[in-house]
Amino acid sequence: MKVVIVGAGVIGLSTAWALNRLGHEAVVYDQGMIPNPRSASFDQHRMIRLLYPGNPGYARMVLEGFEAWERLWADLGARHFVDSGVLALGGMGGELASDSRDVLNQIGHPYETLDRQEVEALCPYLALPETAWGLLVRPGGPLFADRIVTGLANHLEGRSVALNEERKVVAIDPMAGEIQLEDGGRDSGDAVVICVGAWIGKLLPHYAGGLIAQRQAVCYLEPPARFAAAWRAGPAHDLGAQGAPYLLPPVDGTGLKFGLGPHLRPGDADATREPEPGEAEGLFAKLAPFLKAPEDYRIKEARICFYTTASTPRSDDSFLAERQGRCIVISNCSGHMFKFGAVLGEQLALAATEALEFSAFARWAAGDPQATAA
Numbered sequence: 001m002k003v004v005i006v007g008a009g010v011i012g013l014s015t016a017w018a019l020n021r022l023g024h025e026a027v028v029y030d031q032g033m034i035p036n037p038r039s040a041s042f043d044q045h046r047m048i049r050l051l052y053p054g055n056p057g058y059a060r061m062v063l064e065g066f067e068a069w070e071r072l073w074a075d076l077g078a079r080h081f082v083d084s085g086v087l088a089l090g091g092m093g094g095e096l097a098s099d100s101r102d103v104l105n106q107i108g109h110p111y112e113t114l115d116r117q118e119v120e121a122l123c124p125y126l127a128l129p130e131t132a133w134g135l136l137v138r139p140g141g142p143l144f145a146d147r148i149v150t151g152l153a154n155h156l157e158g159r160s161v162a163l164n165e166e167r168k169v170v171a172i173d174p175m176a177g178e179i180q181l182e183d184g185g186r187d188s189g190d191a192v193v194i195c196v197g198a199w200i201g202k203l204l205p206h207y208a209g210g211l212i213a214q215r216q217a218v219c220y221l222e223p224p225a226r227f228a229a230a231w232r233a234g235p236a237h238d239l240g241a242q243g244a245p246y247l248l249p250p251v252d253g254t255g256l257k258f259g260l261g262p263h264l265r266p267g268d269a270d271a272t273r274e275p276e277p278g279e280a281e282g283l284f285a286k287l288a289p290f291l292k293a294p295e296d297y298r299i300k301e302a303r304i305c306f307y308t309t310a311s312t313p314r315s316d317d318s319f320l321a322e323r324q325g326r327c328i329v330i331s332n333c334s335g336h337m338f339k340f341g342a343v344l345g346e347q348l349a350l351a352a353t354e355a356l357e358f359s360a361f362a363r364w365a366a367g368d369p370q371a372t373a374a
């Protein structure tokens with residue numbers, strides 16, 4: 001079968017990879033370069049973690065995700081992941097660690113509970129309150145996002161998969177399975193997969209009310225020399241308090257990075273990617289209370305990126321999968337879809353070629369705890 005894929009982020013490229021493995025024809029279109037540095041999938045790292053408080057469906061799906069990444073590493077001939085472990089801090093005024101532990105118990109996945117001294121020994125750079133404890137979970141840590149999408153694009157080119165750069169899709173006829181391009185071209189397939197990240201409301205305006213493009217930021221830091229080795233050897237972090245930062249360790253040539261889930265606001269994914277004056281410093285001020293000697297850190301760079309979240313009435317983080325005619329839309333990527341890139345690609349490839357019933361795919365993608373990957 002021939003499947004047209006609109007959007008060459010991690011989801012589009014992984015879907016093309018999975019279709020190619022199954023012997024189907026994939027044709028990919030992106031409005032920008034492939035990979036596109038403006039896509040949500042292009043940054044040094046994205047975190048993969050089993051911390052899903054109150055959400056056993058997605059926690060189990062992360063395990064399926066790891067299996068799919070292994071299949072991808074085998075095809076790429078490179079493992080773009082370091083199992084640094086992920087440490088959630090408890091006793092910080094939030095429920096993340098204890099609620100995540102409940103879910104790990106539910107799905108029967110092992111973890112370590114660290115007391116304050118053990119957290120201090122592992123992470124000597126953190127300023128810890130007396131109440132602190134840690135939930136250390138493996139596997140987990142940084143997926144090297146830009147290397148993954150670059151590796152995927154190279155792999156697909158080597159397999160003669162058509163990657164059409166700088167070719168913006170402007171209209172879709174879902175019943176005919178046809179796309180129309182800004183340059184006047186057209187293409188069609190047995191199925192069309194639409195995975196355009198934060199641009200969904202622009203391509204398909206009827207989604208614009210329910211799915212919001214959100215502006216986010218991440219910040220790269222240079223730690224003080226005395227903590228550099230500990231940061232390199234340390235885990236990825238969720239600092240546990242309400243609205244607290246997450247951090248990714250500077251491993252394998254990448255930088256020390258942090259971000260803040262609540263630092264987001266609706267925006268235009270085509271707008272400038274320049275951080276606002278003082279924005280990085282403002283973000284760092286939220287991290288500083290968690291660090292020893294915060295004054296010795298240097299902010300190297302802030303990066304602006306966009307993803308999509310649901311607005312009311314769908315004010316949740318579950319992925320949206322909808323089918324109309326020959327067309328499948330996958331969206332609400334929000335701040336947690338990258339980790340599922342390979343497994344979502346595999347399942348989308350099955351759904352698009354009707355080897356998997358669409359309703360079963362949609363339930364699984366929405367994190368239904370009863371659903372498993374095909």
Ligand SMILES: Cc1cc2nc3c(=O)[nH]c(=O)nc-3n(C[C@H](O)[C@H](O)[C@H](O)COP(=O)(O)OP(=O)(O)OC[C@H]3O[C@@H](n4cnc5c(N)ncnc54)[C@H](O)[C@@H]3O)c2cc1C
Binds near residue numbers: 031
């Ligand atoms: C700051 C930040 C931190 C995050 N942290 C994590 C994390 O730690 N863990 C995690 O799992 N996830 C994380 N995410 C989420 C994750 O990065 C995204 O969910 C994921 O990358 C989305 O992939 P995608 O392929 O759907 O979209 P994108 O990567 O955005 O790709 C969409 C592509 O579609 C193309 N496109 C758009 N419109 C058109 C059109 N009309 N015609 C042709 N092409 C078009 C775009 O050019 C783009 O290349 C984070 C996201 C951000 C922004």
